[in-house]
Amino acid sequence: MRKFSRSLQMPLVLAAFAMMGITACQKNEAGVTIPQVVDPVITNGKDTIYLGDSLKLSPALSNIAGTPTYQWMVNGTIVSTDSSFLFKPTERGDYTISYRVTAGNAQSPLYYRIKVLEPFENGYLIVNEGNFPGLGSVNFYRNGDDTMMLNVYSRVNPGKTLGTTTEYGAIHNNILYMVSKQGAFVAANAFSLKETGRIASLPAEGHAFLGVDNSRGLLSTGDGIYQVNLATFTLGPKVAGISGEAGGMTKTDSYIFVLTQTDGVVVLNISDFSVVAKPVKADVGFAKSQDGRVWAGTGTNLYSIDGSTLAVKAYTVPFTIYDSWGFWNPGSFSGSRYENAIYFAQTGQYGGGTNIYKFVPGIDTTLTVPLVKLPADKELYGAGVRFNSRDTTLVVTAMKPGYGTNSQQNTLLIYNAINGTLKKSIDYTGYFFPAMPVSN
Known part of the structure; x- marks a missing residue:
């Protein structure tokens, strides 16, 4: 235009x-x-x-x-x-x-x-697991509205479906990649949600996607990492040196960081995907802070990894950071783009939780007071927390605690990421089981 x-x-x-x-x-x-x-x-x-x-x-x-x-x-x-x-x-x-x-x-x-x-350009996409063994879905919240737009992917793509337990979404070069644990791995235009490609089935349980450059991506699974040809949207060879459960991934100028159940953080060379180092054993991550560090955690340890030297620094937190390998989800770690801060939630052993913390290295290293405490009738679900760089907010997915019909009571909470004040609360109904928010 x-x-x-x-x-x-x-x-x-x-x-x-x-x-x-x-x-x-x-x-x-x-x-x-x-x-x-x-x-x-x-x-x-x-x-x-x-x-x-x-x-x-x-x-x-x-x-x-x-x-x-x-x-x-x-x-x-x-x-x-x-x-x-x-x-x-x-x-x-x-x-x-x-x-x-x-x-x-x-x-x-x-x-x-x-x-x-485009219809889905100005707001947050919510990728949903679906009510197992049902299929995943996508909802959309448009900035400034007071309602959630439900099942937008299926409405835009009649007759097409996502896989079972759609756990991860990522936008790369204006394409939304949606990974399900079983079934199809789907790509769609991030602004219109019109499907652009799909891989009908995966060699192992699907976990996360990382866009590397214009032509290459990586897919983490229950059995290592696979290369993705983005031009043809097809799976390539398995990355050597990584086996077993693999989860979250992120990149810097020179490296790709992968979370694995066996070895913790595995660092790959960004050019040929060869293993460079295994700097620390962690189970949850990643977030990137403005100073170039990559963050992960496990137990009572929070780790920062220098994005250039791979040097590790450990911080002690006053609660347990639980892994999620048995019921994999992306985790709550998220980094700010406006200050040198990261965010993550305090969850229970099997998820949930109500407290979200903001950690600023060198300024706030105690983590004694949460930035956000959810209302009494709500708890986190799925990844739970993501920083939205468009308006300096935290986007939080929550549900009513408990089981049965409680699970259809959903709330999207939008908080000021600087001071933790609640800006908006959007209630909506359905057995969606929100996996994570994704922002354009």
């Missing part, structure tokens, strides 16, 4: 007059009456809409002499000569819509700046 046309730019003074909607009758020294826009409909001439939606533009006018004529242009192309214009875009992107009214022997212009987004 073309950006704003330079030919459509107008002097700042003229733009100000057009958008302010001057209502007084204005004449120049020769007695020319200038038509005025008294209401442009959109505040400041700017708005955001979504594909599939439409926007009616009908500016209110005054000070009209004679019979007026109109002209509407979208990104430099004339599209209408009516007094109003229904804008219904067919592609995402940034649009300049120019309006010009001519009355008598004078004109007044008005400019709109409209951003068009």
Whole structure:
């Protein structure tokens, strides 16, 4: 989509007059009456809409002499000569819509700046396990709304399904990769959720996905790591040197970090996936902090690994960081992009928990007071916590404690990641069993 046309730019003074909607009758020294826009409909001439939606533009006018004529242009192309214009875009992107009214022997212009987004671009995707042995699903929360959009993947892709226990989602190069423990490994456009590819079955229980570059990815499973050809979306060979359960993965400029049940953290060379080191035995992770360190934990130990030298530093925490190998999930570790901090939850041996901690190396190393304590009738489920860099919030998935019908009482909680205050709480119903939030 073309950006704003330079030919459509107008002097700042003229733009100000057009958008302010001057209502007084204005004449120049020769007695020319200038038509005025008294209401442009959109505040400041700017708005955001979504594909599939439409926007009616009908500016209110005054000070009209004679019979007026109109002209509407979208990104430099004339599209209408009516007094109003229904804008219904067919592609995402940034649009300049120019309006010009001519009355008598004078004109007044008005400019709109409209951003068009795909339906699932501005918010959080929630990847759900599903009610075993049922299939996984995806829900979506749009920023600013008070409701959750349910089962959006199946609605966009009629007749297509995810696998059983869909436990992981990751966005790489605008593609959402969804990994299920059994069944299909699925790729979809992260903005529209239209499916772009699938691998019908995996050689072992699927766990997590990491995008390495434009053509390569890695898939962790119950039996090691497999290469993924992203161009053809097919599985490649198994990575040598890793066997048994493998889980979370992350990368730096030179290395890939993999959590394994047997060896803890295994570091791979990013160019050829050869094993470089096994720096520490950990079970849960990863998060990356701004200082270049990679974080993981196990028991009462929190570990930071230098992303360049692989040097390890240990911190003691006042509670147990439980592993999840027997019922694998991605874990709650998440890093901030705006300060040198990481976040993780205090869970029970089999998940759950209500406390979320913020850890700032060198400033807060005690972990005695949680940043967030969930309401009394809610507990964490799945990964539970993810930092959202778009608006500096923590996105938290929770359920009503207990079993049976309690499990269909879900809540999406959005907290200020700096001070832990609750910004929004969205309740929704269904046996979803949320695995993790994923943000565009």
